[in-house]
Amino acid sequence: MSGSLLVVGTGIRAGHLSQEAIAAIRTAGAVAYCIAEPLSRSFVDELREEAGKLPAEDLHRFYANDKPRMQTYTQMVERILELVRTDLQVAAVFYGHPGIFAYPSHESIRQARAEGYPAEMLAGISAADCLFADLGVDPATAGCQMLEASDFLLRRRRLDPTCGVVLWQIGCVGHGDYQGSGYDLRYMPMLVEALSAFYPPEHEVVVYQAAHFALCDPVVERVPLAGLPTARINAVSTLYIPPLFSQAIDEQVLAKFKIKTFHGTGA
Ligand SMILES: C[S@@+](CC[C@H](N)C(=O)[O-])C[C@H]1O[C@@H](n2cnc3c(N)ncnc32)[C@H](O)[C@@H]1O
Structure with a gap:
Protein backbone atom coordinates (compact mmCIF):
# COMPACT_ATOMS: atom_id res chain seq x y z
CA MET A 1 0.00 0.00 0.00
CA LEU A 122 -3.22 21.91 -0.36
CA ALA A 123 -5.04 25.25 -0.27
CA GLY A 124 -5.55 27.19 -3.49
CA ILE A 125 -6.91 30.57 -4.52
CA SER A 126 -10.70 30.46 -4.71
CA ALA A 127 -13.22 32.66 -6.50
CA ALA A 128 -14.00 34.21 -3.10
CA ASP A 129 -10.35 35.22 -2.67
CA CYS A 130 -10.48 36.96 -6.06
CA LEU A 131 -13.80 38.58 -5.14
CA PHE A 132 -12.38 40.07 -1.94
CA ALA A 133 -9.44 41.49 -3.93
CA ASP A 134 -11.43 42.79 -6.91
CA LEU A 135 -14.36 44.26 -4.98
CA GLY A 136 -12.19 45.64 -2.17
CA VAL A 137 -14.10 43.75 0.49
CA ASP A 138 -12.42 42.78 3.75
CA PRO A 139 -14.59 40.10 5.39
CA ALA A 140 -13.26 41.21 8.78
CA THR A 141 -15.05 44.55 8.56
CA ALA A 142 -18.66 43.41 8.55
CA GLY A 143 -18.29 39.64 8.66
CA CYS A 144 -19.24 37.45 5.75
CA GLN A 145 -21.72 34.66 5.22
CA MET A 146 -21.08 32.18 2.43
CA LEU A 147 -23.85 30.03 1.08
CA GLU A 148 -24.65 27.97 -1.95
CA ALA A 149 -27.65 29.41 -3.84
CA SER A 150 -29.82 26.26 -4.07
CA ASP A 151 -28.96 25.33 -0.49
CA PHE A 152 -30.03 28.83 0.62
CA LEU A 153 -33.46 28.25 -0.93
CA LEU A 154 -33.87 24.60 0.01
CA ARG A 155 -32.98 25.02 3.67
CA ARG A 156 -34.56 28.45 4.01
CA ARG A 157 -31.29 29.69 5.50
CA ARG A 158 -31.24 32.92 7.44
CA LEU A 159 -29.12 35.84 6.29
CA ASP A 160 -27.66 38.51 8.50
CA PRO A 161 -28.03 41.81 6.59
CA THR A 162 -25.32 43.40 8.75
CA CYS A 163 -22.81 41.00 7.15
CA GLY A 164 -21.62 40.73 3.58
CA VAL A 165 -22.98 37.64 1.83
CA VAL A 166 -21.25 35.57 -0.85
CA LEU A 167 -23.77 33.41 -2.70
CA TRP A 168 -22.14 30.71 -4.82
CA GLN A 169 -23.54 28.91 -7.84
CA ILE A 170 -26.30 31.41 -8.62
CA GLY A 171 -25.91 30.49 -12.28
CA CYS A 172 -27.19 26.95 -11.72
CA VAL A 173 -29.64 27.66 -8.92
CA GLY A 174 -32.26 24.92 -8.71
CA HIS A 175 -30.45 22.60 -11.16
CA GLY A 176 -28.82 19.33 -10.09
CA ASP A 177 -27.73 18.20 -13.52
CA TYR A 178 -24.96 19.39 -15.82
CA GLN A 179 -25.58 21.64 -18.83
CA GLY A 180 -22.43 22.29 -20.82
CA SER A 181 -23.91 25.27 -22.63
CA GLY A 182 -25.22 26.95 -19.48
CA TYR A 183 -28.29 26.73 -17.28
CA ASP A 184 -31.64 28.41 -17.67
CA LEU A 185 -32.35 30.92 -14.94
CA ARG A 186 -35.97 29.98 -14.35
CA TYR A 187 -35.48 29.89 -10.55
CA MET A 188 -33.85 33.33 -10.34
CA PRO A 189 -37.17 35.03 -9.40
CA MET A 190 -37.46 32.53 -6.51
CA LEU A 191 -33.99 33.53 -5.39
CA VAL A 192 -34.85 37.22 -5.56
CA GLU A 193 -38.05 36.61 -3.60
CA ALA A 194 -36.17 34.75 -0.86
CA LEU A 195 -33.49 37.46 -0.68
CA SER A 196 -36.23 40.09 -0.49
CA ALA A 197 -37.08 38.82 2.98
CA PHE A 198 -33.76 40.36 4.08
CA TYR A 199 -33.14 43.27 1.69
CA PRO A 200 -35.24 45.94 -0.04
CA PRO A 201 -35.62 45.58 -3.84
CA GLU A 202 -33.33 48.58 -4.48
CA HIS A 203 -30.41 47.15 -2.44
CA GLU A 204 -27.40 46.99 -4.76
CA VAL A 205 -25.92 43.52 -5.27
CA VAL A 206 -22.91 42.53 -7.35
CA VAL A 207 -22.81 39.78 -9.96
CA TYR A 208 -19.14 38.88 -10.05
CA GLN A 209 -16.89 36.87 -12.30
CA ALA A 210 -13.15 36.73 -11.63
CA ALA A 211 -10.94 37.08 -14.70
CA HIS A 212 -9.70 33.75 -16.00
CA PHE A 213 -6.71 35.30 -17.73
CA ALA A 214 -3.95 37.60 -16.51
CA LEU A 215 -4.34 41.24 -17.59
CA CYS A 216 -8.11 40.79 -18.09
CA ASP A 217 -10.60 42.64 -15.93
CA PRO A 218 -13.13 40.84 -13.78
CA VAL A 219 -16.79 41.14 -14.77
CA VAL A 220 -18.52 43.23 -12.13
CA GLU A 221 -22.19 44.03 -12.65
CA ARG A 222 -23.92 46.08 -9.97
CA VAL A 223 -27.70 45.82 -10.04
CA PRO A 224 -30.56 46.45 -7.64
CA LEU A 225 -31.72 43.17 -6.10
CA ALA A 226 -34.99 43.37 -8.07
CA GLY A 227 -32.97 43.57 -11.30
CA LEU A 228 -31.11 40.30 -10.73
CA PRO A 229 -33.27 38.22 -13.13
CA THR A 230 -32.11 40.37 -16.07
CA ALA A 231 -28.43 40.55 -15.06
CA ARG A 232 -25.83 38.65 -17.10
CA ILE A 233 -25.39 35.50 -15.03
CA ASN A 234 -23.56 32.36 -16.08
CA ALA A 235 -22.26 29.14 -14.53
CA VAL A 236 -19.24 30.86 -12.98
CA SER A 237 -21.06 33.89 -11.58
CA THR A 238 -20.96 34.54 -7.86
CA LEU A 239 -23.25 37.00 -6.10
CA TYR A 240 -21.91 39.42 -3.52
CA ILE A 241 -24.46 41.19 -1.32
CA PRO A 242 -22.99 44.10 0.63
CA PRO A 243 -24.27 44.68 4.16
CA LEU A 244 -27.53 46.62 4.35
CA PHE A 245 -26.61 48.38 7.58
CA SER A 246 -23.85 48.03 10.14
CA GLN A 247 -24.14 46.26 13.45
CA ALA A 248 -23.66 48.63 16.39
CA ILE A 249 -20.95 47.84 18.91
CA ASP A 250 -22.13 46.78 22.34
CA GLU A 251 -20.62 49.45 24.59
CA GLN A 252 -20.77 47.18 27.65
CA VAL A 253 -18.66 44.55 25.91
CA LEU A 254 -16.29 47.22 24.63
CA ALA A 255 -15.91 48.58 28.17
CA LYS A 256 -14.76 45.12 29.31
CA PHE A 257 -12.05 45.02 26.64
CA LYS A 258 -8.81 46.89 27.10
CA ILE A 259 -9.33 48.76 23.82
CA LYS A 260 -10.81 52.22 23.25
CA THR A 261 -12.16 51.84 19.73
CA PHE A 262 -12.74 48.85 17.51
CA HIS A 263 -12.75 48.88 13.73
CA GLY A 264 -13.32 45.18 13.13
CA THR A 265 -10.54 44.99 10.57
CA GLY A 266 -8.49 42.60 12.62
CA ALA A 267 -5.63 45.11 12.41
C1 LIG B 1 -18.17 24.10 -8.13
S1 LIG B 1 -17.83 25.70 -7.53
C2 LIG B 1 -16.08 25.69 -7.58
C3 LIG B 1 -15.43 26.74 -6.74
C4 LIG B 1 -13.92 26.68 -6.76
N1 LIG B 1 -13.46 25.45 -6.15
C5 LIG B 1 -13.25 27.86 -6.08
O1 LIG B 1 -12.42 27.64 -5.20
O2 LIG B 1 -13.54 29.01 -6.44
C6 LIG B 1 -18.36 26.68 -8.86
C7 LIG B 1 -18.79 28.06 -8.40
O3 LIG B 1 -17.64 28.81 -8.02
C8 LIG B 1 -17.84 30.16 -8.38
N2 LIG B 1 -16.84 30.51 -9.39
C9 LIG B 1 -16.11 29.69 -10.15
N3 LIG B 1 -15.32 30.38 -10.99
C10 LIG B 1 -15.57 31.69 -10.76
C11 LIG B 1 -15.12 32.89 -11.31
N4 LIG B 1 -14.22 32.94 -12.28
N5 LIG B 1 -15.61 34.04 -10.80
C12 LIG B 1 -16.54 34.07 -9.82
N6 LIG B 1 -17.02 32.93 -9.28
C13 LIG B 1 -16.55 31.77 -9.74
C14 LIG B 1 -19.26 30.29 -8.93
O4 LIG B 1 -20.13 30.60 -7.84
C15 LIG B 1 -19.49 28.89 -9.45
O5 LIG B 1 -20.85 28.60 -9.56
Missing part, protein backbone atom coordinates in the same frame (compact mmCIF):
# COMPACT_ATOMS: atom_id res chain seq x y z
CA SER A 2 2.35 2.76 -1.16
CA GLY A 3 -0.35 4.81 -2.85
CA SER A 4 -1.20 8.27 -1.60
CA LEU A 5 -3.36 11.21 -2.55
CA LEU A 6 -2.60 14.91 -2.66
CA VAL A 7 -5.46 17.17 -3.72
CA VAL A 8 -4.32 20.52 -5.10
CA GLY A 9 -5.95 23.60 -6.60
CA THR A 10 -4.93 25.62 -9.65
CA GLY A 11 -6.53 28.84 -8.47
CA ILE A 12 -8.81 30.69 -10.86
CA ARG A 13 -6.16 31.50 -13.45
CA ALA A 14 -2.85 29.92 -14.44
CA GLY A 15 -0.70 32.39 -12.46
CA HIS A 16 -2.43 31.29 -9.23
CA LEU A 17 -0.77 27.87 -9.18
CA SER A 18 1.37 27.77 -6.04
CA GLN A 19 4.93 26.49 -5.94
CA GLU A 20 3.84 23.55 -3.81
CA ALA A 21 1.03 22.66 -6.24
CA ILE A 22 3.49 22.83 -9.15
CA ALA A 23 5.90 20.52 -7.30
CA ALA A 24 3.08 18.09 -6.55
CA ILE A 25 2.00 18.01 -10.21
CA ARG A 26 5.57 17.48 -11.41
CA THR A 27 6.44 14.68 -9.03
CA ALA A 28 3.19 12.71 -8.81
CA GLY A 29 3.06 9.23 -10.29
CA ALA A 30 -0.37 10.06 -11.75
CA VAL A 31 -2.34 13.26 -12.14
CA ALA A 32 -6.09 13.50 -12.64
CA TYR A 33 -7.60 16.93 -13.15
CA CYS A 34 -10.87 18.76 -13.50
CA ILE A 35 -9.97 22.24 -14.66
CA ALA A 36 -12.39 24.35 -16.67
CA GLU A 37 -9.94 27.09 -17.65
CA PRO A 38 -7.82 26.10 -20.72
CA LEU A 39 -4.56 27.91 -19.86
CA SER A 40 -4.29 26.29 -16.44
CA ARG A 41 -5.04 22.92 -18.04
CA SER A 42 -2.26 23.40 -20.63
CA PHE A 43 0.09 24.54 -17.87
CA VAL A 44 -0.50 21.29 -15.98
CA ASP A 45 -0.01 19.30 -19.21
CA GLU A 46 3.30 21.11 -19.83
CA LEU A 47 4.48 20.49 -16.27
CA ARG A 48 3.89 16.76 -16.74
CA GLU A 49 5.63 16.71 -20.11
CA GLU A 50 8.66 18.67 -18.87
CA ALA A 51 8.98 16.29 -15.92
CA GLY A 52 8.87 13.32 -18.30
CA LYS A 53 5.82 11.96 -16.52
CA LEU A 54 2.63 10.30 -17.72
CA PRO A 55 0.13 12.84 -19.10
CA ALA A 56 -2.58 14.01 -16.73
CA GLU A 57 -5.96 12.43 -17.26
CA ASP A 58 -9.04 14.60 -17.56
CA LEU A 59 -11.86 13.95 -15.10
CA HIS A 60 -14.06 16.34 -17.03
CA ARG A 61 -14.97 13.39 -19.30
CA PHE A 62 -17.44 12.20 -16.67
CA TYR A 63 -19.66 15.25 -17.23
CA ALA A 64 -22.51 14.90 -19.71
CA ASN A 65 -25.50 17.05 -20.50
CA ASP A 66 -28.56 16.28 -18.35
CA LYS A 67 -26.52 13.90 -16.15
CA PRO A 68 -26.86 14.52 -12.39
CA ARG A 69 -23.72 16.30 -11.19
CA MET A 70 -23.56 14.07 -8.11
CA GLN A 71 -23.25 10.99 -10.36
CA THR A 72 -20.33 12.65 -12.16
CA TYR A 73 -18.66 13.54 -8.85
CA THR A 74 -19.02 9.95 -7.63
CA GLN A 75 -17.34 8.69 -10.81
CA MET A 76 -14.50 11.18 -10.35
CA VAL A 77 -13.96 9.94 -6.80
CA GLU A 78 -14.02 6.31 -7.96
CA ARG A 79 -11.41 7.03 -10.64
CA ILE A 80 -9.13 8.92 -8.23
CA LEU A 81 -9.37 6.02 -5.77
CA GLU A 82 -8.61 3.49 -8.53
CA LEU A 83 -5.37 5.36 -9.24
CA VAL A 84 -4.44 5.51 -5.55
CA ARG A 85 -5.04 1.75 -5.22
CA THR A 86 -2.47 1.08 -7.96
CA ASP A 87 0.13 2.26 -5.43
CA LEU A 88 0.81 5.52 -7.20
CA GLN A 89 1.33 8.89 -5.57
CA VAL A 90 -1.68 10.63 -7.06
CA ALA A 91 -2.25 14.36 -7.46
CA ALA A 92 -5.90 15.24 -8.02
CA VAL A 93 -6.15 18.76 -9.38
CA PHE A 94 -9.24 20.95 -9.21
CA TYR A 95 -9.64 24.59 -10.15
CA GLY A 96 -9.82 27.31 -7.54
CA HIS A 97 -9.36 26.14 -3.97
CA PRO A 98 -9.80 22.38 -4.19
CA GLY A 99 -11.72 22.28 -0.92
CA ILE A 100 -14.26 25.02 -1.64
CA PHE A 101 -17.48 23.86 -3.25
CA ALA A 102 -15.66 20.78 -4.50
CA TYR A 103 -17.31 17.58 -3.29
CA PRO A 104 -15.04 15.08 -5.14
CA SER A 105 -11.87 16.43 -3.55
CA HIS A 106 -13.12 16.11 0.04
CA GLU A 107 -14.80 12.78 -0.66
CA SER A 108 -11.74 11.22 -2.32
CA ILE A 109 -9.61 12.23 0.67
CA ARG A 110 -12.18 10.76 3.05
CA GLN A 111 -12.34 7.47 1.14
CA ALA A 112 -8.56 7.22 0.66
CA ARG A 113 -7.98 7.69 4.39
CA ALA A 114 -10.72 5.16 5.19
CA GLU A 115 -8.80 2.64 3.07
CA GLY A 116 -5.56 3.43 4.90
CA TYR A 117 -3.86 5.67 2.32
CA PRO A 118 -2.28 8.98 3.29
CA ALA A 119 -4.34 11.80 1.81
CA GLU A 120 -3.94 15.57 2.13
CA MET A 121 -5.17 18.78 0.53
Whole structure:
Protein backbone atom coordinates (compact mmCIF):
# COMPACT_ATOMS: atom_id res chain seq x y z
CA MET A 1 0.00 0.00 0.00
CA SER A 2 2.35 2.76 -1.16
CA GLY A 3 -0.35 4.81 -2.85
CA SER A 4 -1.20 8.27 -1.60
CA LEU A 5 -3.36 11.21 -2.55
CA LEU A 6 -2.60 14.91 -2.66
CA VAL A 7 -5.46 17.17 -3.72
CA VAL A 8 -4.32 20.52 -5.10
CA GLY A 9 -5.95 23.60 -6.60
CA THR A 10 -4.93 25.62 -9.65
CA GLY A 11 -6.53 28.84 -8.47
CA ILE A 12 -8.81 30.69 -10.86
CA ARG A 13 -6.16 31.50 -13.45
CA ALA A 14 -2.85 29.92 -14.44
CA GLY A 15 -0.70 32.39 -12.46
CA HIS A 16 -2.43 31.29 -9.23
CA LEU A 17 -0.77 27.87 -9.18
CA SER A 18 1.37 27.77 -6.04
CA GLN A 19 4.93 26.49 -5.94
CA GLU A 20 3.84 23.55 -3.81
CA ALA A 21 1.03 22.66 -6.24
CA ILE A 22 3.49 22.83 -9.15
CA ALA A 23 5.90 20.52 -7.30
CA ALA A 24 3.08 18.09 -6.55
CA ILE A 25 2.00 18.01 -10.21
CA ARG A 26 5.57 17.48 -11.41
CA THR A 27 6.44 14.68 -9.03
CA ALA A 28 3.19 12.71 -8.81
CA GLY A 29 3.06 9.23 -10.29
CA ALA A 30 -0.37 10.06 -11.75
CA VAL A 31 -2.34 13.26 -12.14
CA ALA A 32 -6.09 13.50 -12.64
CA TYR A 33 -7.60 16.93 -13.15
CA CYS A 34 -10.87 18.76 -13.50
CA ILE A 35 -9.97 22.24 -14.66
CA ALA A 36 -12.39 24.35 -16.67
CA GLU A 37 -9.94 27.09 -17.65
CA PRO A 38 -7.82 26.10 -20.72
CA LEU A 39 -4.56 27.91 -19.86
CA SER A 40 -4.29 26.29 -16.44
CA ARG A 41 -5.04 22.92 -18.04
CA SER A 42 -2.26 23.40 -20.63
CA PHE A 43 0.09 24.54 -17.87
CA VAL A 44 -0.50 21.29 -15.98
CA ASP A 45 -0.01 19.30 -19.21
CA GLU A 46 3.30 21.11 -19.83
CA LEU A 47 4.48 20.49 -16.27
CA ARG A 48 3.89 16.76 -16.74
CA GLU A 49 5.63 16.71 -20.11
CA GLU A 50 8.66 18.67 -18.87
CA ALA A 51 8.98 16.29 -15.92
CA GLY A 52 8.87 13.32 -18.30
CA LYS A 53 5.82 11.96 -16.52
CA LEU A 54 2.63 10.30 -17.72
CA PRO A 55 0.13 12.84 -19.10
CA ALA A 56 -2.58 14.01 -16.73
CA GLU A 57 -5.96 12.43 -17.26
CA ASP A 58 -9.04 14.60 -17.56
CA LEU A 59 -11.86 13.95 -15.10
CA HIS A 60 -14.06 16.34 -17.03
CA ARG A 61 -14.97 13.39 -19.30
CA PHE A 62 -17.44 12.20 -16.67
CA TYR A 63 -19.66 15.25 -17.23
CA ALA A 64 -22.51 14.90 -19.71
CA ASN A 65 -25.50 17.05 -20.50
CA ASP A 66 -28.56 16.28 -18.35
CA LYS A 67 -26.52 13.90 -16.15
CA PRO A 68 -26.86 14.52 -12.39
CA ARG A 69 -23.72 16.30 -11.19
CA MET A 70 -23.56 14.07 -8.11
CA GLN A 71 -23.25 10.99 -10.36
CA THR A 72 -20.33 12.65 -12.16
CA TYR A 73 -18.66 13.54 -8.85
CA THR A 74 -19.02 9.95 -7.63
CA GLN A 75 -17.34 8.69 -10.81
CA MET A 76 -14.50 11.18 -10.35
CA VAL A 77 -13.96 9.94 -6.80
CA GLU A 78 -14.02 6.31 -7.96
CA ARG A 79 -11.41 7.03 -10.64
CA ILE A 80 -9.13 8.92 -8.23
CA LEU A 81 -9.37 6.02 -5.77
CA GLU A 82 -8.61 3.49 -8.53
CA LEU A 83 -5.37 5.36 -9.24
CA VAL A 84 -4.44 5.51 -5.55
CA ARG A 85 -5.04 1.75 -5.22
CA THR A 86 -2.47 1.08 -7.96
CA ASP A 87 0.13 2.26 -5.43
CA LEU A 88 0.81 5.52 -7.20
CA GLN A 89 1.33 8.89 -5.57
CA VAL A 90 -1.68 10.63 -7.06
CA ALA A 91 -2.25 14.36 -7.46
CA ALA A 92 -5.90 15.24 -8.02
CA VAL A 93 -6.15 18.76 -9.38
CA PHE A 94 -9.24 20.95 -9.21
CA TYR A 95 -9.64 24.59 -10.15
CA GLY A 96 -9.82 27.31 -7.54
CA HIS A 97 -9.36 26.14 -3.97
CA PRO A 98 -9.80 22.38 -4.19
CA GLY A 99 -11.72 22.28 -0.92
CA ILE A 100 -14.26 25.02 -1.64
CA PHE A 101 -17.48 23.86 -3.25
CA ALA A 102 -15.66 20.78 -4.50
CA TYR A 103 -17.31 17.58 -3.29
CA PRO A 104 -15.04 15.08 -5.14
CA SER A 105 -11.87 16.43 -3.55
CA HIS A 106 -13.12 16.11 0.04
CA GLU A 107 -14.80 12.78 -0.66
CA SER A 108 -11.74 11.22 -2.32
CA ILE A 109 -9.61 12.23 0.67
CA ARG A 110 -12.18 10.76 3.05
CA GLN A 111 -12.34 7.47 1.14
CA ALA A 112 -8.56 7.22 0.66
CA ARG A 113 -7.98 7.69 4.39
CA ALA A 114 -10.72 5.16 5.19
CA GLU A 115 -8.80 2.64 3.07
CA GLY A 116 -5.56 3.43 4.90
CA TYR A 117 -3.86 5.67 2.32
CA PRO A 118 -2.28 8.98 3.29
CA ALA A 119 -4.34 11.80 1.81
CA GLU A 120 -3.94 15.57 2.13
CA MET A 121 -5.17 18.78 0.53
CA LEU A 122 -3.22 21.91 -0.36
CA ALA A 123 -5.04 25.25 -0.27
CA GLY A 124 -5.55 27.19 -3.49
CA ILE A 125 -6.91 30.57 -4.52
CA SER A 126 -10.70 30.46 -4.71
CA ALA A 127 -13.22 32.66 -6.50
CA ALA A 128 -14.00 34.21 -3.10
CA ASP A 129 -10.35 35.22 -2.67
CA CYS A 130 -10.48 36.96 -6.06
CA LEU A 131 -13.80 38.58 -5.14
CA PHE A 132 -12.38 40.07 -1.94
CA ALA A 133 -9.44 41.49 -3.93
CA ASP A 134 -11.43 42.79 -6.91
CA LEU A 135 -14.36 44.26 -4.98
CA GLY A 136 -12.19 45.64 -2.17
CA VAL A 137 -14.10 43.75 0.49
CA ASP A 138 -12.42 42.78 3.75
CA PRO A 139 -14.59 40.10 5.39
CA ALA A 140 -13.26 41.21 8.78
CA THR A 141 -15.05 44.55 8.56
CA ALA A 142 -18.66 43.41 8.55
CA GLY A 143 -18.29 39.64 8.66
CA CYS A 144 -19.24 37.45 5.75
CA GLN A 145 -21.72 34.66 5.22
CA MET A 146 -21.08 32.18 2.43
CA LEU A 147 -23.85 30.03 1.08
CA GLU A 148 -24.65 27.97 -1.95
CA ALA A 149 -27.65 29.41 -3.84
CA SER A 150 -29.82 26.26 -4.07
CA ASP A 151 -28.96 25.33 -0.49
CA PHE A 152 -30.03 28.83 0.62
CA LEU A 153 -33.46 28.25 -0.93
CA LEU A 154 -33.87 24.60 0.01
CA ARG A 155 -32.98 25.02 3.67
CA ARG A 156 -34.56 28.45 4.01
CA ARG A 157 -31.29 29.69 5.50
CA ARG A 158 -31.24 32.92 7.44
CA LEU A 159 -29.12 35.84 6.29
CA ASP A 160 -27.66 38.51 8.50
CA PRO A 161 -28.03 41.81 6.59
CA THR A 162 -25.32 43.40 8.75
CA CYS A 163 -22.81 41.00 7.15
CA GLY A 164 -21.62 40.73 3.58
CA VAL A 165 -22.98 37.64 1.83
CA VAL A 166 -21.25 35.57 -0.85
CA LEU A 167 -23.77 33.41 -2.70
CA TRP A 168 -22.14 30.71 -4.82
CA GLN A 169 -23.54 28.91 -7.84
CA ILE A 170 -26.30 31.41 -8.62
CA GLY A 171 -25.91 30.49 -12.28
CA CYS A 172 -27.19 26.95 -11.72
CA VAL A 173 -29.64 27.66 -8.92
CA GLY A 174 -32.26 24.92 -8.71
CA HIS A 175 -30.45 22.60 -11.16
CA GLY A 176 -28.82 19.33 -10.09
CA ASP A 177 -27.73 18.20 -13.52
CA TYR A 178 -24.96 19.39 -15.82
CA GLN A 179 -25.58 21.64 -18.83
CA GLY A 180 -22.43 22.29 -20.82
CA SER A 181 -23.91 25.27 -22.63
CA GLY A 182 -25.22 26.95 -19.48
CA TYR A 183 -28.29 26.73 -17.28
CA ASP A 184 -31.64 28.41 -17.67
CA LEU A 185 -32.35 30.92 -14.94
CA ARG A 186 -35.97 29.98 -14.35
CA TYR A 187 -35.48 29.89 -10.55
CA MET A 188 -33.85 33.33 -10.34
CA PRO A 189 -37.17 35.03 -9.40
CA MET A 190 -37.46 32.53 -6.51
CA LEU A 191 -33.99 33.53 -5.39
CA VAL A 192 -34.85 37.22 -5.56
CA GLU A 193 -38.05 36.61 -3.60
CA ALA A 194 -36.17 34.75 -0.86
CA LEU A 195 -33.49 37.46 -0.68
CA SER A 196 -36.23 40.09 -0.49
CA ALA A 197 -37.08 38.82 2.98
CA PHE A 198 -33.76 40.36 4.08
CA TYR A 199 -33.14 43.27 1.69
CA PRO A 200 -35.24 45.94 -0.04
CA PRO A 201 -35.62 45.58 -3.84
CA GLU A 202 -33.33 48.58 -4.48
CA HIS A 203 -30.41 47.15 -2.44
CA GLU A 204 -27.40 46.99 -4.76
CA VAL A 205 -25.92 43.52 -5.27
CA VAL A 206 -22.91 42.53 -7.35
CA VAL A 207 -22.81 39.78 -9.96
CA TYR A 208 -19.14 38.88 -10.05
CA GLN A 209 -16.89 36.87 -12.30
CA ALA A 210 -13.15 36.73 -11.63
CA ALA A 211 -10.94 37.08 -14.70
CA HIS A 212 -9.70 33.75 -16.00
CA PHE A 213 -6.71 35.30 -17.73
CA ALA A 214 -3.95 37.60 -16.51
CA LEU A 215 -4.34 41.24 -17.59
CA CYS A 216 -8.11 40.79 -18.09
CA ASP A 217 -10.60 42.64 -15.93
CA PRO A 218 -13.13 40.84 -13.78
CA VAL A 219 -16.79 41.14 -14.77
CA VAL A 220 -18.52 43.23 -12.13
CA GLU A 221 -22.19 44.03 -12.65
CA ARG A 222 -23.92 46.08 -9.97
CA VAL A 223 -27.70 45.82 -10.04
CA PRO A 224 -30.56 46.45 -7.64
CA LEU A 225 -31.72 43.17 -6.10
CA ALA A 226 -34.99 43.37 -8.07
CA GLY A 227 -32.97 43.57 -11.30
CA LEU A 228 -31.11 40.30 -10.73
CA PRO A 229 -33.27 38.22 -13.13
CA THR A 230 -32.11 40.37 -16.07
CA ALA A 231 -28.43 40.55 -15.06
CA ARG A 232 -25.83 38.65 -17.10
CA ILE A 233 -25.39 35.50 -15.03
CA ASN A 234 -23.56 32.36 -16.08
CA ALA A 235 -22.26 29.14 -14.53
CA VAL A 236 -19.24 30.86 -12.98
CA SER A 237 -21.06 33.89 -11.58
CA THR A 238 -20.96 34.54 -7.86
CA LEU A 239 -23.25 37.00 -6.10
CA TYR A 240 -21.91 39.42 -3.52
CA ILE A 241 -24.46 41.19 -1.32
CA PRO A 242 -22.99 44.10 0.63
CA PRO A 243 -24.27 44.68 4.16
CA LEU A 244 -27.53 46.62 4.35
CA PHE A 245 -26.61 48.38 7.58
CA SER A 246 -23.85 48.03 10.14
CA GLN A 247 -24.14 46.26 13.45
CA ALA A 248 -23.66 48.63 16.39
CA ILE A 249 -20.95 47.84 18.91
CA ASP A 250 -22.13 46.78 22.34
CA GLU A 251 -20.62 49.45 24.59
CA GLN A 252 -20.77 47.18 27.65
CA VAL A 253 -18.66 44.55 25.91
CA LEU A 254 -16.29 47.22 24.63
CA ALA A 255 -15.91 48.58 28.17
CA LYS A 256 -14.76 45.12 29.31
CA PHE A 257 -12.05 45.02 26.64
CA LYS A 258 -8.81 46.89 27.10
CA ILE A 259 -9.33 48.76 23.82
CA LYS A 260 -10.81 52.22 23.25
CA THR A 261 -12.16 51.84 19.73
CA PHE A 262 -12.74 48.85 17.51
CA HIS A 263 -12.75 48.88 13.73
CA GLY A 264 -13.32 45.18 13.13
CA THR A 265 -10.54 44.99 10.57
CA GLY A 266 -8.49 42.60 12.62
CA ALA A 267 -5.63 45.11 12.41
C1 LIG B 1 -18.17 24.10 -8.13
S1 LIG B 1 -17.83 25.70 -7.53
C2 LIG B 1 -16.08 25.69 -7.58
C3 LIG B 1 -15.43 26.74 -6.74
C4 LIG B 1 -13.92 26.68 -6.76
N1 LIG B 1 -13.46 25.45 -6.15
C5 LIG B 1 -13.25 27.86 -6.08
O1 LIG B 1 -12.42 27.64 -5.20
O2 LIG B 1 -13.54 29.01 -6.44
C6 LIG B 1 -18.36 26.68 -8.86
C7 LIG B 1 -18.79 28.06 -8.40
O3 LIG B 1 -17.64 28.81 -8.02
C8 LIG B 1 -17.84 30.16 -8.38
N2 LIG B 1 -16.84 30.51 -9.39
C9 LIG B 1 -16.11 29.69 -10.15
N3 LIG B 1 -15.32 30.38 -10.99
C10 LIG B 1 -15.57 31.69 -10.76
C11 LIG B 1 -15.12 32.89 -11.31
N4 LIG B 1 -14.22 32.94 -12.28
N5 LIG B 1 -15.61 34.04 -10.80
C12 LIG B 1 -16.54 34.07 -9.82
N6 LIG B 1 -17.02 32.93 -9.28
C13 LIG B 1 -16.55 31.77 -9.74
C14 LIG B 1 -19.26 30.29 -8.93
O4 LIG B 1 -20.13 30.60 -7.84
C15 LIG B 1 -19.49 28.89 -9.45
O5 LIG B 1 -20.85 28.60 -9.56
